[in-house]
Amino acid sequence: MTVTEERQTTTLVGESVKRVEDARLITGEAKYLDDLNLPGMAHVAILRSPYAHARINGIDTSKAAEHPGVIAVYTGKDFEDLPALPCAWQAGGVENFVNTPRVLEIDRVTFTGAAVAVVVAETKYAAEDALGLIEVDYEPLDVVVDVEAAVAEGAPQIHENAPGNIVMDWSIGDAGATDKALGEADVVVKERLVNQRLIPTPMEGRGAAATYEPSTGEYTVWMTSQDPHIMRLLMTAFVFGIPETKMRCIALHVGGGFGTKIFLYHEYVLIAALAQKVGRPVKWMETRRENYVATTHGRDHVAYLEVGAKRDGTITALKTKTYANLGGILSTIAPGIPTTLYGRMLSGAYRIPNISCQVLGVYTNTGMVDAYRGAGRPEATYLVERAVDLVAAELGLDPVDVRRRNFIPPDAFPYDPAGILNGLEYDTGDYEKALDRALEIVDYEGFRREQEAARKQGRYRGIGFSTYVEICGAAPSAWIGTVGEGWGASMWESAMIRVHLTGKAVVTIGTQPQGQGHATTVSQIVASELGIPIEDVTVELGDTLNAPFGYGTYASRSAAVGGVAVYNSLQKIKAKARRIGAHMLEADVEDVEFADGKAFVKGAPDTAKTIQEIAGAAALAYDLPEGEEPFLDDTTYYDPPNCTFPFGTHIAVVEIDAETGEVSLERYIAVDDVGKVINPMIVDGQVHGGIAQGIAQALWESGVYDEDGQLRTSSLMNYAVPKAEFFPPFEVERTETPTDVNPLGVKGAGETGTIASTPAVVNAVVDALMPLGIRHLDMPLTPERVWQAIEQAKA
Amino acid sequence: MYTMRPAEFDYHAPTSLEEALTLLAEDEGSRPLAGGQSLIPLLKLRLALPSALVDLRRIPGLDEISANGGLTLGARATHRSVAESDAVRSGWPALAELAAQLGDPQVRNCGTIGGSISHADPAADYPTMLKALGATVTAKGPDGERTLAADDFFQGVFATALETGELVTSVTVPALAAGTGAAYVKHRHPASFYAVAAVAAVVSVEDGACTDARVTVGGVTAPPAHAEAAAEALRGSSGSEEEIAAAVAQVPEALTGARGDTYASGEYRTHLAKVLAGRAIAAAFERAAA
């Protein structure tokens, strides 16, 4: 690790402080959504369509309604007054043909698992019993699941307002210049790359609970959410049409999200509406198979790539036409992911002068697709990192050399990648530093020698690189508001800090962790800045009541935006503490400084007023400087001036069993640069988990629909979420190149592992098979797929 | 439907085998419950809808493991107890190894051999090995007790020779003759841990030559198939690499109608069976020589 700073007495930033969250989590005390039990609470089960595409001619709920223990049964018609959900981020600058879920679908379903009826019952068992008693008259319609088939002539049309099943047709870059550069290139490599559908699988599925107070018309809604403030905004303003003051949204402990809990789901609206309809608290918790069919999926691109290069490996042009499968109906920010977060990152870590990208968002009769850890950047990184290896293979060059040749050099920052970032620039970077360290760890030259020897024995060993860059810290509101971005929100963050009379600090933040340890990280910042023990900091989050608005947690923004809001707020608190401290010391403010939890006259730190004394004086307000308000507190909103761009090098080493096609992952090395690090232990943990998810895409996971639109990988029996045994120990290190975007120097670390690791593993497998002439294989690299490729290559 | 809680059923926990058999005979919709690791998940998904469960847990003696020449495993012997049994480990090490890698630790703590073989999942581990070892299954029903060869017991996908009202009471595995080695090699499904393909090989060697062999393939067909031609090719051989390769080439002919799914096609499963057979046979030869 690169943590070498000397520890000051109160400086906790940069240290591996153990998590303050853990006490509740390791004892089973932590309350998650399904652990909520309110007096009189009724239970909800949802009936879902067994067809991928069908008309609903009628629903008979009478038998279910009579079943013992059933309180009520409803269908979509009972919620006709509520509109379809909002699509809050559409592809910018082009028309979006939007279709979003209703509270319950009324006359048509467009994917297997769409919700059509709901049972409210006294027990979970009774609710499940009654599901089987609801009779739905479906008229099955023609189904299309393949993204390219869906846009072909004659394909079944899924939505009337979306001709050709197109959600949007979005382009960036200079297509003319790119085509010209491709025409002039020494070599042009073309490939079709499938970035398969993934099922995010947080350990806790989705759920919601709600109460409704008729006397005031107020709802309280608990939900598994990464952004309760946004949930309240979307539900009140766009669905219920009530003031946001009439709803309180609460996220309890959240058992992982990985993007899936960003979105407003119709079930959340349904539960709130049911609380009002049945006049009792209600709760719904999805089953794992519901999570698989009805919670959002991720990725699912088919990309046609053309990359042009000079003979020395200099990449001169990159072009793609990408089909993004967005499912049967749109989730909350579905069109934004394959456009802004994918197309705008197609330069990777490289100086590519000509880039053009066309993205077709497509409806198919499959589950919704939206952000999944990395969200667009893994797809972009996969394309770019495979492109580099394809160029290297075509030219017979070392993939490391091709990377070095094309890297954006440290002196080129801030860097505008061919204009595709719509005005943003990469902040800082030193890409070779991370690469060099990773090569040293893996002993690259040594490996190549071993590989050569292994090849002579008929063994297939390979090494794969991913020298990625990604975008974090969403986002400057002015940029979001730029014509062409299409977002329906801003993305600043808030912090409210109150230092109570005893000197204990309560910090209310608008980000919403699902395991990232915000309470610990924020406590470290507070304790460091105010000079108080970390035990004296309490972090509050997850409740819209009494909290300033916050945009929530996704896109690795919580430290780089939320953390900076906390930091900035603390500067204001320290300034006030300095003013009050100076008054208490009977000194001029200019002569007093605040450091290490004390205000003192410069040069005389022994005569000091502690933060606790100052907080007490501020709260008592017996004797404050003239014009000073009582109490030591502040609320700050921070809008970042730019995004941040973490980078690094990941290396995978594999050996392939040529008889079975099994890929054995022997080593995995990551050298990330996420800027300054607040808590190395937590950042390592984020990287580990991300790597595991990214490797899983390369080797095991794939959400597969059959031609009837049935999800064949609909449970943990057949969707291969990796187990502990599947991984070698991860060798994780960092370089540290602070960002100049924010005063903490932090970039973001939640998604680097997922973004980087997938192409590293695929590149390693292809490297291993290079002697057979294999240049590309689509994921997941299951034993059968690898074996088939070997057989075909040998034939 | 996306249920995760069972539909209603009655429940009995008899204290004798006779009582259990009476309960099962009285209600055709009832099913015996052993460790529940296959049945309860089916109940939760409402893919099984029995009218009653007859829980065998109070019946004494059903979980016993005894070795007296042959090995007798009570129907309620858990996978963990098989894996950890000194008798099994010393006399039938391949069987102990199989039990140690079946499912996962929690499943091994509850799941039983009787439950597993009665369920007869085509991708389960025990059926392949029991067929290779020439094991017999003892079952009791309203018409009394009978003993079936494993070859006759396993009949297809989730199908056994058990009659309604009949339940497995024990499994008996003959002693391995001197100079006999057995091995089980499996390619696990990365999600379910069931066998995508698995091979049990049993070889007997005398004076450096194979006198008898069994090669049984699981996961590819239902029930598991004896690769008789491969076994025949091994007889008389010394177990050299070339001889094993020649034998293994005959494995596919036993695998007509190979199953395929999202994870692995029938073609690949058949190929895997060959590769795994080679590895299992080599390991069995090594054991036979030890």
Added chain:
Amino acid sequence: MHVAITVNGVRREADLEPRVLLVDFLRDLGLTGTKIACDTSQCGACTIHLDGTAVKSCAVLAVQADGGAVTTIEGLASNGGLHAVQEAFHDQHGLQCGFCTPGMIMTTVDLLAGNPEPTDAEIRHGLEGNLCRCTGYENIVRAVRQAAEVAR
């Protein structure tokens, strides 16, 4: 059906439908530390100890535990302290969202009871019935290793 189950040392009696899963029985007692994270008994989040061994409480009926003794995450430590395995998960950052953690800890306790000095490979194999989506298992393995070392 009337059942009597000793849960964390306390005898609990109830009249239940036979179909009630042990995990629901425990959670309805307010012992919500035991989690449900799947419907096919794959994930291990509901792992508890029944008569001393780790089982998935979603794959056991409450009536099957009649007369038995159950330990859940809430009953693992005594005297208000932490069990060494709980401490190790905290020390090694072996948890993030925490949803798999109670099951992971209960499995680890059983694993170390049967094998006090596991290799890393044995630790990974011993955890194959528990899924974690946050940690990549790296720090969980370290936590199990620490717990084993502390116990020695």
